[in-house]
Amino acid sequence: MSALEIKELSVSVEGKVVLHGFSLLIPSGEVHALMGPNGAGKSSLANAIAGHPSYKIERGDILFNGSSIVDLLPDERARLGIFLSFQYPAELPGVSVANFIRAAVEARSKEHVSATEFYKKLYECMDFLHIDRSFTSRSMNVGFSGGEKKRFEILQMLMLRPTCALLDEIDSGLDVDALKIVAEGFNSMRSAGMSALLITHYRRLLHHIVPDAVHVIGGGHVVRSGGLELVDSLERGGYQSVGT
């Protein structure tokens, strides 16, 4: 089980309401897409689920596998299996890719991971994502291009094996080839044991990662839900056509 349920969620950032009565259910094993214009609250939702301290929950609840997670710290939520692929990943000067991912893997698995085992797995995943191995000793995200940062988010996802993945604009800044690689990485993880939310502006991503449902957000809550056909009407008529 890895169902994510958001119930009547209202969230504010520095006093400004960014989500207002937002509800969504992603059953275990399903991938849902969330689309909507800029400023509609897509990233706010991802941050609220992950527990960013600036996002204050005013009302409502977030349930993961039936239990509320709103009182948990961000690292506690992460260790439950919730993973956020950031739209703008933070740079960590002086913290190497290998050391950082290893610290994360150890935190997630709650045990010491042998160096040999870790590097074997890391190199496997890096090769899969066409990331040069020389990156392991570089500072995490420092001086990485936009596309490289996205690949490293997916690399971390592959290493951490989350049961709930939130992908915030994983497609932005990626060329067609990179998008394919990233999508392949994600698809390799798709299973009955993982739920996922894809936040995107573009249909392009949904060719590569086919969602089970599509939602459109406007004014801080879901205005339309449906299947891929909803994406087609968005492509034709814009967000206004679906009532945002």
Add this chain to the structure above:
Amino acid sequence: MESEIYNAQRDSDFRCDVTYAYDSGYGLSHGTVDYISAAKGEEAWLREFRHGALDTFFSKTLPPWFDCGNIGAIDFSKIRYYLAHGEEVKQTWEDVPDRIKETFARLGVPENERKFLAGVEAQFDSEAAYSRMRDALLKRGVIFVDSTVGLRDYAHIFRKFFATVVPVADNKFSALNSAVFSGGSFIYVPAGVKVEQPLQAYFRINSESFGQFERTLIVVDEGAEVTYLEGCTAPRFDTSNLHSAVVEVVALAGAKIQYITVQNWSNSVYNLVTKRAVAHAGADIRWIDCNIGSKFTAKYPAIILKGERARGEILSIAVASSGQHHDTGAKVVHLANNTSSNITSKSVSIRDGVASYRGLLRTGPGLSGCKNKTRCDALLLNGESKSSTHPKIQAIGGKNRVEHEASVSRIDGEQIFYMMQRGIGEKHAVSLSVNGFVNDLIREFPMEYGVELKRLIELEAENSLG
């Protein structure tokens, strides 16, 4: 023999009881100087030198900026100025008394590491309790002894350079050290000899209210090379400790010297150190300095670039935790054409810790082709943490290039959230971030020191969250 007092709060908070064969008692007078000189069996010139230095100490006031720390709290009459172990300097590890071995074991000098410590000179209180020189070093003419032996057996070299780099009257504390110094290292490397293995000294303060006044002199002859490592740890006591060393380093033409310090004094220590090096033509000097702990540290490793094309580099890390004040920095004086220097300083302030950078950069008149690059970065972990920068730049003439960059930053909340989102706890995230901040400098330390430093900084950083 009484049992040890072990304070579990901190690994280094313990002390072994030792019967001090020589103890000058508390307070400082000409009588103290006579006592020390007699205990060490010194020649008349040295005794006179000490007396003269004591007069200088009495006549000098504290540096005007010292009141920014807790320096006013030092009561010079409550310090014990000399405490010798009263045992002969040991040549082999087997000869070292068990009680001292025990202290070293507690200090975390592992048994198997002793083999690596070839050429080690470890100081236990005022005198070196254990000093071992590798035969190979001796055969190559490399001298590595404590300063007392240096003055006695190698006076012809020692006296030539002694107090020439740091004059007695340089500052109040150099005068104090000149009056009551004991211990410290003397190193001489003959021309052309490259010492591959770093020479190491471990030392610690081991008695309450006991000031430690090492005197270290390193002379590296033309074209020779050496790296010296100095690591300190001290037990914590309730009353203040005073540590005031003088280090003089001379790199003759084409010589190369690296002087590496890892300092982790307990929170009661006043650490007031004068370190200075002279680089002759084409010589290369690097000070690598890490300051953790102490109550108040004032330390500004200095390099005088005296000969053409001499190079100097000063890298320093300061971690000021709660109740601590680090007033550290670097000084470089360019006195010849085409000399270059590099200063990189990073400081971390935790809770109400204060880290100040105090620098001096000067190029002499009429010079050309001198280059300096200075970079100071400060990281503040908590709202009440403090940092300040006091650079003094005196660059004369337009034929030289001087760059100074400084930054102060707070720990980045987005970084911490990013790491926590990956399952890493907040304390660990903060320590990763702090370690990341100092990481490029930590790499300059030998690996075993680097590992230890990371661990120390981790512990300090984790404390920032209570």
